Amino acid sequence: MTLTIDGVYKQFGRFPALTGVSLEVRDGEFLSLLGPSGSGKTTLLRVLAGLDKPDHGWVYLDGVDFLALSARERRIGLVFQQYALFRHMTAARNIAFGLEVRPRAARPSRTEIAARVEQLLALVQIEGLGARYPAQLSGGQRQRVAVARALAVEPRLLLLDEPFGALDTKVRKELRGELRRIHDATGVTTILVTHDQEEAMALADRVVLMNHGRIEQIGAPAELDAAPASPFVFxxxxxxxxxxxxxxxxxxxxxxxxxxxxxxxxxxxxxxxxxxxxxxxxxxxxxxxxxxxxxxxxxxxxxxxxxxxxxxxxxxxxxxxxxxxxxxxxxxxxxxxxxxxxxxxxxxxxxxxxxxxxxxxxxxxxxx
Amino acid sequence: MSSPSVGARRVAGPVPGILLAVALGWLALVIGAPLATVLAQALSKGVGAFLATFSEPDALAAIRLTLLVAAIAVPLNAAFGLAAAWSIAKFEFRGKTLLLTLIDLPLSLSPVVAGLVWVLLFGARGWFGPWLEGAGIKVIFAVPGIVLGTILVTVPLIARELIPLMAEQGADEELAAITLGAGGWTVFRRVTLPNVRWALLHGVLLCNARAMGEFGAVSVVSGHIRGLTETLPLHVEALYNDYDFVGAFAAATLLAGLAVVTLAAKTVLERAIR
Missing domain, CATH: 2.40.50.100 (RNA polymerase II/Efflux pump adaptor protein, barrel-sandwich hybrid domain)
Known part of the structure; x- marks a missing residue:
């Protein structure tokens, strides 16, 4: 899987959110989109998720036009800052949702779904909490459910929008490590949006530093440290x-x-x-x-x-x-x-x- | 919908007792006494006479018409309420404030006016009157007019219940469902609707009570044709004007009973929401 983002522009009213962003995401990579608020990182994520359409530009996934697909068809996993769990469903039903809504022909059997849910609960280390409702879970546990739910559909791309923003520092650090472990265990290409440079530098293989709708620098954390491309990066x-x-x-x-x-x-x-x-x-x-x-x-x-x-x-x-x-x-x-x-x-x-x-x-x- | 006991403190002295007595006394005066009168008057000539009222063809026709009007108005307003609340709470668009204001308008509109606008539109001398007459369609002084009047009066009730809740919930759950591969209908049925089901039911109850009890708007467009265009509230008035007090109050017990049932169901629902 290779994701190619080529010359993407997006404007909200008179606010230019993305001004010509080009980027290649490698297979199995953990990429972080880092920048201050208003830098365009979340807009780029929403474009990839199919929630916003760019005004110009192309996105290809393995050479196929990704923008032509609806959010529904893209098979991406999306994790929100505020979890966005279905509040009237148990954790297990939340995780099963993406499998249950598949058309009959592509839907796994009940037992297969149940097994997959158990497997995912174990992956995100909340075995035994499947019967709880979101309101009965802590913030960290909720975000684990959200990650498991996103992974259930075996996404081609896992997108996380400030996933730790609502958590306290201790839980945040713990979940960071977990996320990296889950990434390494599943091999899913992951894009993390954050405004926290420490988080991006600690987690990602490569960091994409954005400002004013543009990419300021792309590189491994050590490269960004050793050779900043601009005073902004520094x-x-x-x-x-x-x-x-x-x-x-x-x-x-x-x-x-x-x-x-x-x-x-x-x-x-x-x-x-x-x-x-x-x-x-x-x-x-x-x-x-x-x-x-x-x-x-x-x-x-x-x-x-x-x-x-x-x-x-x-x-x-x-x-x-x-x-x-x-x-x-x-x-x-x-x-x-x-x-x-x-x-x-x-x-x-x-x-x-x-x-x-x-x-x-x-x-x-x-x-x- | 915070519980009334929240923030309550025990205060020593006679003040709480006096306040309580005033509140209860007032309620007894303005609600208890009228309700008791209705029941007493309805049963003043015995249970037989009370029950006999409901076998009158005109009374049965009024009950049927009331149920029919509610059966049309409530689902339509439920559909409108869901659509309006969904669009207002989950999308940004021009004219949003205008839509919100329009939804609220009937709350501050006299029901008589709500009836009158339909007469102005569809009455014999209204804008569309001649055209309707040519087509042989009767709206005013007929069932369609009554339904329209009722809908106009009850239009905010369901939407108002849903908008704040949906706005608070945001669109993230729906977005998550879409990225997980769910289609529009599945998202509505499995995510949106379950999230608002109690508020929706709450709104439907209120809307239903108002639809069945509406007098002013319906009175203007009904034409008061016994057995044909009289709803239960109009029937009560007609019987009263005919000095048939037992009949009038017996019919009124039905409306009062509806209010009590609605209130009870509302209380149960509010517990369920919490």
């Missing part, structure tokens, strides 16, 4: 510090230190604003160390990493992440010198997060 994937600098020959020059520019590939010389990660920021307590002079303002965090906020002379606050053992050497008020391992240049201010526009509430639409 800021969206993690925390950043901002500091003015002077660029010359691909190197950013700060007061007291320099750092290589990893994005853009060929930076223009001159003044710029550098973005860099707390974990790429080093502090040195030695009196004669190189680096930007600063003063430790705050030390926070638990576990193996501490966040140390430093005040530089201009009044700016920069955060460094330091290993717990190393952090013991610092105390509030102490003078330190700050250096940075690598920076991304904030070209035309695109790196500022929150600049994206919320879409007008996407209209609820049935496309039967």
């Amino acid at each position: 800021t969206f994937l993690g925390e950043t510090n901002r500091l003015p600098c002077e660029v010359a020959a691909g190197v950013a020059r700060f007061e007291g230190f320099t750092a290589p520019v990893i994005c853009p590939a060929h930076p223009a010389d001159g003044r710029a604003v550098a973005l860099f990660r707390p974990e790429d920021t080093r502090l040195d307590a030695g009196p004669k160390a190189d680096g930007l002079p600063a003063r430790v303002a705050d030390i926070r965090g638990r576990g193996p990493v501490r966040s140390i906020a430093c005040q530089v002379l201009g009044g700016q606050r920069l955060v460094a992440e330091v290993a717990e053992v190393a952090a013991e050497r610092f105390e509030i008020g102490q003078r330190v010198h700050l250096t940075v391992r690598r920076v991304v240049l904030d070209t035309n201010g695109a790196g500022r997060r929150g600049a994206s526009v919320e879409p007008a509430t996407a209209p609820v639409r049935l496309t039967a």
